[in-house]
Amino acid sequence: MPRSPRPGVTQAKPPALEVRGLVKRFDRPVVDGLDLRVAAGEFYTLLGPNGAGKTTTLRMVTGLLKPDDGSISIFGIDALADPIGARRIMAWVSDEPMIYEKLTPMEFLGFVAGLWAVDVDLTEARAHDLLLLLGLAPHADERCERLSKGMRQKVALAGALVHEPRLIILDEPFTGLDAGSSRVVKEVLRERVQAGCSVIMTTHILEVAERMADRIGVMANGALIAAGTLDELRHQAGSGHVSLEDAFLALVARDAATV
């Protein structure tokens, strides 16, 4: 069951993410006037069919793509005007692990710590803890080229966490993970949220969204067509939709019918 927003999640703080009128066109509009708000300390899951614009949205938020129009604010920092300030408190994990084959996980974390210019003494202990937590401690000094895809994904996640970001953005983080690894990653993310971190995640695994998210957004054709808690989504989808899967499919089908 989705959890109700925790007491710590208040609207008074600046939101972790606030997107207004976001537009990105390639040969057609991929993101089309998107408005999105994620509260500080919230676990937000973004759902949508393939090509809905989820990844493009997140790549714009992380500064990897330049929007054609709109604004992006991370904890009150204008990410377009001050991208470096925004990146300092944010981490991005893509569905394809972005690691260096010839570095060991420990070296990779050291490199990431260097990029974020965080305190080495603190980071080294944190890196050890993360590798232990993610079950990578036995492989800490093996080169990443010898690790499986799931392990690499966990190394990438450790890289995202090692500089203690306030906002973690993950694109399909469970792709290629086995059941045990998935559980570990879920627990790590949940702990981070409990500690006050905000998480935005895309996934096609609706069960994960159902169990983990405080709020869920549904995107289709480059726009947010529904957002809220699971109950709110059920309500928006109409009566008779018990599971998130039913509600999601109904919402997407309704949007397709109106386009």
Add this chain to the structure above:
Amino acid sequence: MSRPGTIGWFARHEARLAWRDWFSLMTGGHRRRACVLVLGFIAFALFMHGLAYLMLGSAANLAGRADARTLVIITGTLVMSWSLMLSQALESVTRAFYARGDLELILTSPAAAARLFAVRIAAMAVTIVVMALVLTAPFINILVWFGGSRWLCAYAAAAALAMDAVSIAVVITAGLFRTIGPGRTRAMSQILAAVIGAGFAIGVQFAAILSYGTLAWAVPVAAADRAVSRWTVLARLAPDSDSVILWPARAVMGDPLALTALLGLSIAGLATVILLFAPRFGQIALAAGGAPIVTTRRGRQKSRFRTASPARALRRKEWTLLLRDPWLMSQTLMQLLYLLPAAFLLWRELNGGGGASALLVPVLIVASGQLGGGLAWLAVSGEDAPDLIASAPVPAIYVLRAKTEAVLGGVAVIFAPFVAVLAILAPFAAVVAIGGILIAAGAATAIQHWFRTQARRSLFRRRQTSSRVATFAEALSSTGWAGTGALAATGSWLAIVPGIVVLGIVAGAWMISPERGPSPI
């Protein structure tokens, strides 16, 4: 139409794939570039015929006599050409062993995989034969023009030697596979290929230095009489003119017995290799695919965090990745093999030779430009985690500066010993060399940055095809700075002229580059 699963059917399949791969490589996937490609080939053919005419036009004395000196000259040329064929064949065979591609599909299908692999080995032979014929055709045509139709036999001899190269490459690679295992074979055979490819040319330069005491190889070997003189030295060591070793040369000159023997042995050798290795090819390729990738150090080593600024972290990362990848190291540093004759010349100069040190300046500058371009491609376009770097709180210009420092640092480390020795011999030339090396490497780095396209590091060998403008600009820049350095080292103010021209070339490259400023890498 061949029946599915037969050798003919597989051959058609392979030919289609090879054609599309080649066409895509040549045109970058743009069909409209096909016309440019055809025109380019015509221009290349004309240029090569002109070059062949310059080199062989005055060597009419080669046309008739099969004396010892002529046979030695031809044998030497064949050995040099054959080393290149063998080098290319080793590359092709290694790539075929390690490319997983459709391997699992083939091995899990009911088709006879050995037939496909037989076709693949034969296809490699065809590729090398075609390559050999394309490169030798202008020279053979000129010989036919001057010396008569019997020189047409050279085409058959070249094809036979290409087949030999493929047969031997398959045997060497399979042998390495058995002896040192799949993990190390890839790097080893590719290094071997590069060394064989470069080795003979370098040997010739050593011979040239020993013969003349100068860097004759810095100038294009244009005059046939000079080549003939050089080979005369070797002719004294050559076997009798009746020796079997000289039969390939006889075959080239149209001796029917030698040509028949050469062709027969080559075809038989290739057929034997196909029969022996086609059934094992699948197993070798599967083992290669499942093998751990070779690493420079075995076992575990404790990684330690070090205090690092983003720039230092980026520099260290670039150097670590390069040092840990033997294949990339070999590919990047291979061009430095050509510095060996330069090192040899320096050694001679130190031992009382005379006054050719300044000739090293352009050589060092060209090599630094080439090395800088390669390292810059790896650092900029071959970045394995572009999203990570782009999402880090580091300005793009800062990243660019750190990567440029990594490239120039690498170049500095490699060239420092040469410059140090040069400084003892000719201090002014050393100062010019330092400036030229830094400028050439910096210009190559800038060009690589302006024309960057994201690619896997394993595609390093194909980096020239991603942007031909960048490739030409980089080559022109390196050679132009070398020319400038050569003139500057002699103290001539004329150095300003090529310097301005090269600046114009680099500026022109910037003007037409896809992006004129730094952006997230």
